[in-house]
Amino acid sequence: MGRDRVIQIGFVGVASSSILVVGLIFLFLFKEAAPFAKHPGLAALLDNQWIPVSFQKERFGILPLAAGTVLVTSIAMLVSVPLSALAAVYIAEVAQPLEREILKPFIEILASIPSVVLGFFGLVVLAPLIKQFFGLNTGLNALTGGLLLALMAIPTIVSVSEDAINSVPATYRNGSMALGASRMQTIWRVVVPAALPGILGAVMLGTGRVIGETMAVLMVTGNAALITANPLSPVRTMTASIAAEMGEVPFGSIHYQALFWVGIVLLLITFGLNFVARRISVRYGMMR
Amino acid sequence: MxxxxxxxxxxxxxxxxxxxxxxxxxxxxxxxxxxxxxVINWAFLSEMPRRGGSEGGILPAIVGTLYLTLGTVAIALPVGIGTAIYLSEYAAPGRLTETIRLAITTLAGVPSIVFGLFGLGLFVLFCQFGPSLLAGSLTLACMVLPTIIVTSEESLRAVPQAFRQASLALGATKWEAIRTAVLPYSVSGIITGAILGIGRAAGETAPILLTVAAFFLPKLPGSIFDQVMALPYHLYILATQHPDTDKVLPLQYGTAFVLLAMVLGLSLGAILIRVHFRRKYKW
CATH class of the missing domain: 1.20.5 (Single alpha-helices involved in coiled-coils or other helix-helix interfaces)
Structure with missing residues (x-):
């Protein structure tokens, strides 16, 4: 019995390593970022300009970067949510069994295409199209980034929403049909409302993925730290700033610390989104 | 109407x-x-790049990505399987289990660039590994851990309870039952998880940007403390940082193709393994 007990304690230790890693992530992000709070102080992060390298005065306002992330994410969700919801309904409710077996994995391929490959595709195919269509000087802007990110959100939202729609009990459909409702009335007024919490969770997971995406936006958004709502303007997101600037900063400098603060803000946002999405899925029994 | x-x-x-x-x-x-x-031919796959990547092949990037993914799996697989065994076989509902599950979902949602910052702070600077294969593999291992845990746990749970009960009734201890009557039947799921983890590690750029990747390094790595080139980073460099990006467009497409073939090939392999074992074991 003694040996079994030792083994069990060993497994508890191994399993706790996930908690350890999460703890270490928070610890080391704050450790590297901390000196910034003393000098120049956290208020500097609320500046409305991000000019990390300057001969006069460096400015480290996260707002323009956050604005870039919000704009690109909004475009991505505006495009991907309706498309994904319709596709999920089609796959779950309309498609033939064989068709479903092929469609779902095929759309999920999108999720396994590396983001740098999608970014490359955006750079050489999508950006020139956008440039030509709107008659711009460059196709590298928030719209191109948003469309590319929509492609990354679609497989997540389709897959998780389809699971949610599938888990609506068949009795709901039968009851609705028996009362004389048509197929579409059943889908839109009975099945989809019942699956709504799951679909909402799917959208949140997709949003989390889009906010955290780095390479594709770095390659196609034009990287200008502007506060703008114009989708045809170049923007710079939080993730892209870290990736683009971290390689060139002296370790330990104020700029370096500011980039770690950007990382902390990103971590907290995605942590919040995932936490809520998880609460929803546990509450409504959508957890697979 | x-x-x-x-x-x-x-x-x-x-x-x-x-x-x-x-x-x-x-x-x-x-x-x-x-x-x-x-663009793909033997020379492209087997030669060193020349003149800053403008000519020649992509061998060091392929080898670098291969080493990185192997290192990642060697670190993440034991921890991932251990966690999955704990969650499916030992864990009682309670605060510890709930915290572990929350930690796993949190890890799954951490943006890849934040893993990069974390790896830079902990492995590269604090542990003083420098930008190296070791630091990069450790960073990627933290990132793919949730994938491996979730798929392994699912496959462990799919083994019928009767297997465990029969084994325990014959006098096996709990660990013996797990080792002889549960693990062998969940190998397929565990392999699937490992392959999906490899696929994800192979394609990621952001975490290796700060922890391992070298801009241009036309030699093969000699130790785990060496920097390496990697396919995704090489593609990023050729597509955005190269002085004449239009001229090297074919090389960009070639690199993208090799990377895509590797990642999708792995996913396809995972699916085939799952199908094969699903046919083999039916209960």
């Missing part, structure tokens, strides 16, 4: 949307294959 017609139009709209998405996925794959495949 009569009701039947409206129904049909609605269905048509749903079908059109779905197949439009499928069309876009197909177009992306086709574009990379169409322009990438003609």
């Amino acid at each position: 009569n009701r039947q017609l409206r129904e049909n139009i609605a269905i048509l709209l749903l079908r059109f949307t779905t197949y439009a998405i499928v069309g876009v996925v197909g177009y992306i794959l086709l574009d990379i294959i169409r322009h990438g495949l003609p």
Whole structure:
């Protein structure tokens, strides 16, 4: 019995390593970022300009970067949510069994295409199209980034929403049909409302993925730290700033610390989104 | 408009949307294959890059990515399987289990660039590994851990309770029952998880940007403390940082093709293994 007990304690230790890693992530992000709070102080992060390298005065306002992330994410969700919801309904409710077996994995391929490959595709195919269509000087802007990110959100939202729609009990459909409702009335007024919490969770997971995406936006958004709502303007997101600037900063400098603060803000946002999405899925029994 | 017609139009709209998405996925794959495949030949795969990547092959990037993914799996697999065994076989509902699960979902949602910052702070600077294979593999291992845990746990849970009960009834201890009556039947799921983890590690750029990747390094790594080139980073450099990006477009497509083939090949392998074992074991 003694040996079994030792083994069990060993497994508890191994399993706790996930908690350890999460703890270490928070610890080391704050450790590297901390000196910034003393000098120049956290208020500097609320500046409305991000000019990390300057001969006069460096400015480290996260707002323009956050604005870039919000704009690109909004475009991505505006495009991907309706498309994904319709596709999920089609796959779950309309498609033939064989068709479903092929469609779902095929759309999920999108999720396994590396983001740098999608970014490359955006750079050489999508950006020139956008440039030509709107008659711009460059196709590298928030719209191109948003469309590319929509492609990354679609497989997540389709897959998780389809699971949610599938888990609506068949009795709901039968009851609705028996009362004389048509197929579409059943889908839109009975099945989809019942699956709504799951679909909402799917959208949140997709949003989390889009906010955290780095390479594709770095390659196609034009990287200008502007506060703008114009989708045809170049923007710079939080993730892209870290990736683009971290390689060139002296370790330990104020700029370096500011980039770690950007990382902390990103971590907290995605942590919040995932936490809520998880609460929803546990509450409504959508957890697979 | 009569009701039947409206129904049909609605269905048509749903079908059109779905197949439009499928069309876009197909177009992306086709574009990379169409322009990438003609570039691939033995020299491209087996030669060192020359003149800052403008000429020659991509051998060090392929080898670098291979080493990185192997290192990642060697670190993440034991921890991932251990966690999965704990969660499926030992864990009682309670605060510890709930915290572990929350930690796993949190890890799954951490943006890849934040893993990069974390790896830079902990492995590169604090542990003083420097930018190296070791630091990069450790960083990627933290990132793929949730994938491996979730798929392994699912496959452990799929083994019927009767297997465990029969084994325990014959006098096996709990660990013996797990080792002889549960683990062998969940190997397929564990391999699937490992392959999916490899695929994800192979394709990621952001975490290795700060922890391991070298801009241009035409030699093969000699130790785990060496920097390496990697396929995704090489593609990023060729596409955005190269002084003459148009001229090296074929090389970009070639690199993208090799990376895509590697990642999709791994996913396909995972699916085939799952199908094979699902046929082999039926209960």
